[in-house]
Structure formats: C-alpha cells, structure tokens
Amino acid sequence: MASATTSGASARAGNGSWTVVLCWITVLLEGYDLVVLGAIIPTLLDTRHVGMTAGDATTIATLSLVGVAIGADSVAAFAALRLLAGLGLGACMPVSLTMMAEHMPAERRARASTLTMTGYHTGAVITSLLALRVGDDWEILFYLLGVVGLAVAVVQWFKLPESEVFVRARRDGARRVPFTELLKPAYLRAGLGIWVASFMGLLLVYGLNTWLPKLMNDAGYPVPTAVTQLLVLNVGGVVGLVLGGFVADRRGIKGTTMAWFAVSVAMLACLSIRMESDLMLNTVVFLTGVFVFSAMVLVYAYVTSFYPASVRGTALGSASGIGRIGSIVGPSITGALVSSGVGHPWGFYFFAAVAALGLLAVTTLPRVGGNASAEAAAPAG
Numbered sequence: 001m002a003s004a005t006t007s008g009a010s011a012r013a014g015n016g017s018w019t020v021v022l023c024w025i026t027v028l029l030e031g032y033d034l035v036v037l038g039a040i041i042p043t044l045l046d047t048r049h050v051g052m053t054a055g056d057a058t059t060i061a062t063l064s065l066v067g068v069a070i071g072a073d074s075v076a077a078f079a080a081l082r083l084l085a086g087l088g089l090g091a092c093m094p095v096s097l098t099m100m101a102e103h104m105p106a107e108r109r110a111r112a113s114t115l116t117m118t119g120y121h122t123g124a125v126i127t128s129l130l131a132l133r134v135g136d137d138w139e140i141l142f143y144l145l146g147v148v149g150l151a152v153a154v155v156q157w158f159k160l161p162e163s164e165v166f167v168r169a170r171r172d173g174a175r176r177v178p179f180t181e182l183l184k185p186a187y188l189r190a191g192l193g194i195w196v197a198s199f200m201g202l203l204l205v206y207g208l209n210t211w212l213p214k215l216m217n218d219a220g221y222p223v224p225t226a227v228t229q230l231l232v233l234n235v236g237g238v239v240g241l242v243l244g245g246f247v248a249d250r251r252g253i254k255g256t257t258m259a260w261f262a263v264s265v266a267m268l269a270c271l272s273i274r275m276e277s278d279l280m281l282n283t284v285v286f287l288t289g290v291f292v293f294s295a296m297v298l299v300y301a302y303v304t305s306f307y308p309a310s311v312r313g314t315a316l317g318s319a320s321g322i323g324r325i326g327s328i329v330g331p332s333i334t335g336a337l338v339s340s341g342v343g344h345p346w347g348f349y350f351f352a353a354v355a356a357l358g359l360l361a362v363t364t365l366p367r368v369g370g371n372a373s374a375e376a377a378a379p380a381g
Contacts, residue, residue: 018159022152023096024119029149031123031234036141039131039230042213042223110253113301114245114294121237121293124209128231132224177314190306191318193364194299197257198323200358201296204264204351207330208233208292211338211347219274219344221281229285236289244294245301253302254367260295261359267291268352272345295358296323305368330354 100116127141134140182191212233216226240260248256267288275281300316307315333350337343 019099019161022156022160023100023116025152026119026156027096027116028119028123028126029145029152031120032127032145033123036127036131036145039127039213039227040141041210042217042226045214046223110245110248110256110298110301110305112245113304114241114248114297117293117297117300118238118241121234121241121289124234125231125238128227128234131227132231177311179314179318181311182315182318187307187311187315189364190366191315193361194303194315194319195322196361197261197299197358197365198296198319199326199329200354200361201299201326202323203326203330203354204268204292204358205296205330206327207334207347207351207354208288210331211334211343214338215334215343215347218338225278229281232282232285233289234293236286237293239286240290240292240294241297243290244298248298248301252367253298253305254362254365257295257298257302257362258359260291260298261355261362263291264288264295264355265352265359268348268355272348272352274344292355295355299362302365302368306366 096116100112130141130144181187209230213223213226213230216229217223221229244256244260267284270284271288275284300319303315303319304312334343334347337347337350
C-alpha cells in the first residue's frame with residue numbers, strides 16, 4: 001500500500017515537472033512569434049520585400065496577433081499564413097497559466113503566473129538576438145519557429161498531463177461553467193476591471209513588441225540600435241516578471257499591479273523624448289519592459305487568485321480573449337501613426353495614455369482577501 005502511494009506521488013511529481021516545462025516552452029514560442037514580426041519590420045520596409053509598405057505591415061501585424069509563418073510569395077499570403085497560425089496559438093497563454101496555477105499553492109499564485117510568462121519574454125529575447133544575427137536573411141527566423149513548434153507539439157501530445165481539475169470535474173459529472181457565470185454579482189465588478197485592464201495591457205504588449213524598432217528608427221536611431229531596444233525591452237520584461245510576482249505575493253496583487261501600471265505611464269512618456277545617451281536610452285527602455293509587461297501578467301495573476309477553480313479557466317479565457325482585441329487595436333493604431341509619419345513621438349503618447357487607463361481599471365478591482373475573496377470563493381451555481 002505504501003509502495004503504491006509512493007509510486008502515485010512520484011508519478012504526480014513527474015507529471016508536474018512536465019507541465020511546468022512544457023507550459024513554459026509553449027509560452028516561450030508565443031513570445032518568440034510575437035516579436036519576430038516587429039524585429040523584421042524595419043528590414044522589410046527598407047528592402048521593400050514583395051512591395052511591402054507601412055500600411056501592409058500594419059495589416060499583417062493586425063492579422064497576426066499570435067502565430068507563425070514560414071515565408072510568403074506576397075503580402076496577402078504572408079498575412080493569411082499569420083492569421084491561420086494565430087487560430088492555433090490563441091489559447092496557449094490562458095491554458096498554460098491555468099495549468100500552472102493548478103500546480104502552485106494559493107500563496108504563490110502570482111509567481112506561478114509571472115514565472116510562466118518569463119518564457120514569453122525569453123522567447124522575445126531569443127528572437128531579438130537571432131534577428132540581429134541573421135540580418136537580411138529574416139526567413140530563417142520563421143523556419144526555425146515552425147520546426148521547433150512542431151517538435152514541441154509532439155512532445156506535448158505524449159507528455160503533457162490532463163488538467164487535474166478538468167479530470168475531477170468530468171468524473172464528478174460537473175457542468176461546464178458558461179461565460180454568463182462571470183456576470184453574476186459576485187464576479188461582475190472584478191470582471192469589468194479585469195477585462196478593461198487586460199485590453200489595455202495586451203494592447204501595450206503587442207503594440208510595443210510589434211512597432212518599437214520602427215518607432216525608434218523613426219526617432220532617428222539606426223536599425224541595429226532600434227532592434228537592440230527590442231532585446232533590452234524584453235530582458236526588462238523577464239526581470240519585471242520575477243520581481244513583480246515576488247512583490248505581489250508579499251504585498252498584495254492589486255496594489256502591486258497599480259504601482260506597475262503607474263510607473264509604466266511615466267516610462268512610456270519618457271520614450272517620447274529623443275535621447276542622445278545610449279545609457280539613458282537603454283535604462284528607460286529596460287525599465288519600460290520591467291513594468292509594462294509584468295503589469296499585464298499581474299492582471300492574470302489577479303484572476304488566478306480571485307476566482308475559485310470552478311470558474312478560473314473561464315475567467316482567464318475571457319480576460320485573454322478580450323485582451324486579444326487590444327492586441328489587434330495596438331498594432332493597428334500604432335501602425336496608422338507610423339504610416340502618417342507621426343509614429344514618434346505620438347506612438348509613445350498613445351501608449352502612455354493606454355497605461356493610464358489600465359491603472360484606472362485596476363483601481364476598481366476588489367482586493368483579494370477579506371469579504372471579496374470569500375465572496376469569490378463561493379461555488380459556482
């Protein structure tokens with residue numbers, strides 16, 4: 001009996017390790033994909049690849065959202081492949097965050113979310129480094145992602161365990177939780193704040209990662225410097241996620257998220273100023289990554305802490321889904337500003353205003369703990 005118990009515990013530990021590793025790699029690939037387009041946009045426009053214009057790049061960035069393409073014969077094919085791939089990767093982030101939250105105790109939920117999302121920005125850092133290395137041979141970036149993505153999918157099929165919450169719910173005959181559950185009084189206030197904050201947060205993440213090199217190039221920085229800032233931004237994102245999760249678990253998620261959005265407003269406003277010092281530029285871009293990217297993920301961490309397991313997946317899915325609308329709007333509006341010749345400084349003014357709206361949304365959220373958390377912990381029904 002003891003041997004069977006020990007064996008079961010070992011199997012769960014093994015499954016847990018596979019879950020952590022594969023969820024992290026999945027998010028890494030999404031981060032790689034997000035940044036790969038932004039990293040090559042200056043090159044595509046400079047070389048007029050398949051006649052691409054700033055308007056075409058905006059269309060592709062808008063349709064991409066997430067996904068991977070392995071090359072193109074025309075702007076239309078490029079955009080269509082990005083859109084098609086995005087249909088597959090759209091659920092990766094919320095599913096990964098939900099599964100990771102199941103494997104972490106409640107007092108470490110913020111770190112579960114932020115540490116998972118370090119994969120996202122690690123992927124972005126890898127893309128930036130590779131983009132600097134391959135130069136005009138940008139197609140290599142897409143081929144590499146396609147091959148690695150297929151390999152990871154095979155490993156996931158055999159090694160990624162099913163969600164324990166899902167298995168228990170199916171065994172017990174529990175019903176699926178509809179989206180309307182989130183509209184009940186116990187959840188509505190939090191839901192509205194989360195949806196607005198998620199919209200603004202993903203608008204910033206996608207807008208910056210897609211257009212930062214071009215905005216920097218428009219400000220007068222050479223292309224290598226502009227692409228390097230994408231690297232610096234995402235290194236800051238990794239640091240910010242580790243720091244943000246630790247602080248949120250110690251000091252509270254809502255207060256930490258508010259502080260992160262507030263600093264984001266200041267940093268984004270600073271980027272509208274042309275800086276002559278490389279050190280100053282790198283510092284501001286790094287701090288922008290520290291606070292902007294982890295502010296978005298802390299919103300997801302709030303979801304995993306506020307909602308009970310019975311509705312957590314639905315809540316995360318809705319936050320991510322509404323946030324994806326922001327991920328469309330961000331590249332689209334920023335691209336329009338670039339096309340009209342005012343990408344710098346108005347792109348950064350726009351981003352600062354968006355961060356301010358995200359801050360206002362977070363202020364409306366109930367605090368996790370006390371009556372709010374007790375209310376949210378009530379079983380769905």
